[in-house]
Structures are given as C-alpha cells and as structure tokens.
Amino acid sequence: MEYRSSKSIERQSFNYGPRGRHRAKERKHVQINIGLMVPNGTDLKPLRGKTLPLFVDPEVAAPDVLKQAVQKMKTFNKDMPEGPYILLYPDCSEVVHVPGSERPFKLAEYKKELGRPYCRITFFICLETHFKGGATDNTSDSDSEIVIASRSTAEFNRADTVVFEPQNRSTPKLKPKDERDAPGHSATIRPGQIVISDAEDMDPSETNPDKTCYSKYTDLYAPGVEEEDEELVAVNVENFQHTAVEEMDITLPDIVANLALPIDHKRVSRFNISRANVWDGAVRGFKRTTYSETCDMLVRFTDDAGIFEEGIDTGGPRREFLSLLMKHLKDRPIFDGPEGHRFLVYNANAVREDEYFMAGKMIAVSVVHGGPGPHFLSEDLVHYLAGQPSFKSTVNLITDEEIGKALREIENAASLDALQECIMRHSTMLQTAGCLRHVAAVEEKKEIVADYLQWYIIDRNSSVIDKFKDGLSALQFLTTLQQHPTLLTPVLCHFEKRLTGFELEKLTSALQGVIGD
16 A cells, blocks of 8 residues: 655646636655755855755746745744745855756756755745845854864763763873874864764764664654655646645644754764663753753663663664653653643742753653653643643642532532632632632633633743743744644643554554564
8 A cells, every 4th residue: 555645745726728627637746955044244154943845846947946935934934024035055146047057947957967866955045135235144043163073072072971980980091192182172162163073972873774673662652753755756736827836734744854953963962861760860961061952862771780781872762761751751740630631830849950941841852852742731731832722621630639629619509609608618719819709690600610720720830831831942842832733732732542554554563573573
C-alpha cells in the first residue's frame, strides 16, 4: 500500500473551456528551503531560525517562488512586515536569471547548474527597501563568529560539562611547553562564538553509523519527524489558469521540523543521567552555564555506582531520557489535579529553585529535540497558555476534599434558599476568590462554580504560570503553540486515541525486527 505525506499534497482548480469543467492533474513537486534576509549594517545577513521547507514545481519561475515563499513565511511568522519582497540567492543577488547565463530563472535549470539535490537548495526573501539600502539594523540574529579550536582547547572549554569519573584525574597534567596552545589561542570562549573542533562534540552518529538494536527499541515508543525523500514527490493538483499553487496544509511534523531547524548538530550539551535519579541529573544538565537548547543533546546513562553504560548516543538514549523526564515532571509538586489533567500550583520552594521556568523549558526542548510531550496538562491550562478564552473545568479537577465538597454543595442546590444558605456557609472561601455575591436565581450557581474554578486553576497561580510560559518560549515553542493551538494541544494534553490497523501493523513489524536482532 502506498502512503503519501499530507504536506506534499497541494491543490488548484483548472478551468477548461466555457463550461468551467474541472479535472485533477498529476504533478511532481520537490522540496527546497526558503529563509529571511535582514540588514546588518550595510550588508544583508540570513536570520537564523527562520528557514522553512517549501514544496514547488521543478519548472517554477522566480515570481512564483517568491509568492509562495512570502506566503509560507507569513504563515509561520505573524510578525512579518508588509512587502514588497524580492527573492535572493545566498550571495544576496536577486533571482532573475540562471547564474552565469541570460536564461530566465527556472528551478530545474538552476538545480542542474548548481549540482545539488533540491533539498539542499536555499533561497531567501528580503524587503525591497532593505535590498536597496533603505534601512540598516545592527541587531540581526545572524551567524555568530566561528572559532576553530584544537582538541585540547575544546576539551578545556567543555570541562564544566563533564562529571567526575573515578578513572580520570580531576586535575590534568600541564602539557609541555611545545604542546601548549599557540599564541593567540584562548582557552575561553567569548559569548556569541561557535566552536568547531575535532573532539567528541562532533556529531556522534559519524563515528557509529550503524543503528543498534537499542535504538530500534526506543524508536517504538518515541515520536519522530518524518523526512521527505529527495526524489520528486507525486501530488494531485487541480490547476486554476494563471493561479499560483496554494499554501499546503500544515501538519505537526512540519511544525516540529521547523522548530528544530536552529539546532546545531555539530555541538552538544552533555547530560550524564543516573537511572536512580533522573530528575537531579536533568536539572544539573539544564542549569550548566554551557547548556544551550540550540545544541544537540548527548545523553549517557550511569548505574547506581556511577559506571557509564556502553554504547554511543545515536538518538535512542536521548529519547529514553526525555521520556523518563516527562514522567518525572508529572509528579513534581508544581502540579496539582488528577492524572492526565494536571495544572500548575504555587509552591514557594519551587519558586526559589526557579522550577517553573525549568519545567517549561524541559517540555519545549523535549518536543523540539524529538522526545515526547508531557501529555498530562489540563486542557484549560493549555488553552490559557495558547491565548484562547475557552475554559470548561469541572469540580472533579479539585483534589482538595473540603473545597471540592463545598463546590458540589453549591452545584447541587435545588432552590434559591438552599443556594443562598450554601453561599453564606462558604462565604470565606468564595470571598477569597472574589466570587461572593448576592444571587437572585438558582441558575446563578453555575456561574459561581465556574468563576471559582477559573480563579482556583488559573488566576491564583498567574505568577508561576508566567514563569512557566517563559520556559516554554525556548526554541519558539510558545509562539508556535499560540499560532497553531489545534495541532500542538494534543502534544501537551492527554487524549484517548484508538490504535489503527496500520499503526498496529507497524508496531508489530518493528517488534519482530527487534526480537529477530
């Protein structure tokens, strides 16, 4: 059976003749990349973290690429200024002709001349006023300074990310004078620099390209982001005369893939995790001064004696660590509420430890780095985080027995007199939440209970929710949640899902592969 990615399906209408007959036409589309150029002094620089995939016809001309690129950018970036925009090559020249010729630009011809696969071709859009030098901006988020470091320098720079290993000396021997770093080489890295070395910080997959049985096992239980093949993707297209291809439907894998674009896979943040205390190891890793969510994660597990487990992290240990972290996070004292519907509550010790910010960052990092979402947050909390007014909590979410009992009494009041008597009996509780008021009809009991729940779950915890939102802002996750709440809410909340026949077949095949190995 053939399965086709939803993000490779684009539709148009084509009008044939005066009767307006329509038909579907099979077309081939390819993936390229588009980015954003911004001014940096008198030059233009790519804006990091803004590159997006774009699916186009290989025979597309420059104006159509520009139109689709602008539309895609505006879909994922609501703060995009109004145009007009122009399309640029990576060298900041305008896309008009195929380089080195007078032939009008066609993507297929450019790809042939460039000698690269489509998925490695990148164009940029830029405001016309910026291209013509009408504005300057020295605050662009352009590429940082690159520093080439020797192995010894790189090891020194990452020294604070390595835990004590009994077999190694904590104080290294001084190197002979002729082996020390040459003059001009610094052992410290200034802010904004990128270190490239031949040390272990390079992509670990290069040293062990074979996928182990362990990584196959962990793939079964962690979500991944599907990648498009380099080959042409067959799509059904209904054409409209002289109409550009419409923007594709956005899927969750699209969103996660775009969020992951800023991750630098040539640098790593190290996590040394003891299975007996996953939470403490995670906190140490996230609080290191060298930690950056834009670096890849290198996870090594240790046993109770502190001995590292064998194997190289090719993705499996990272996903296992993030899965364990989400399970531990659920039971932290910063959350309250029943299983699968947890909401934030104020905890003085957690505030001192900045745990709310850390929890938000952990969730954002887990999702973007290929791990699972928490799948335990209350829908009302997530709706509030996403800027949606929806609130539909029930008394069943209240774990405090006395408060839950009082609210049920108000809910079950059968007459106006009974309701007024309940309100007076629980006046102190209602007054604390600002819900104490005179009622003239028994139906008002629903409003009183709803107002109290809104205060109990959201309003009274607003200060720590703001800290949590700051952590969720890592890697633009919170912004994307607010832009696409329908797609990202299931990542954060618990939803019952029926296992389809295809998913069951895929899971069974994967299990058989692991057992066979």
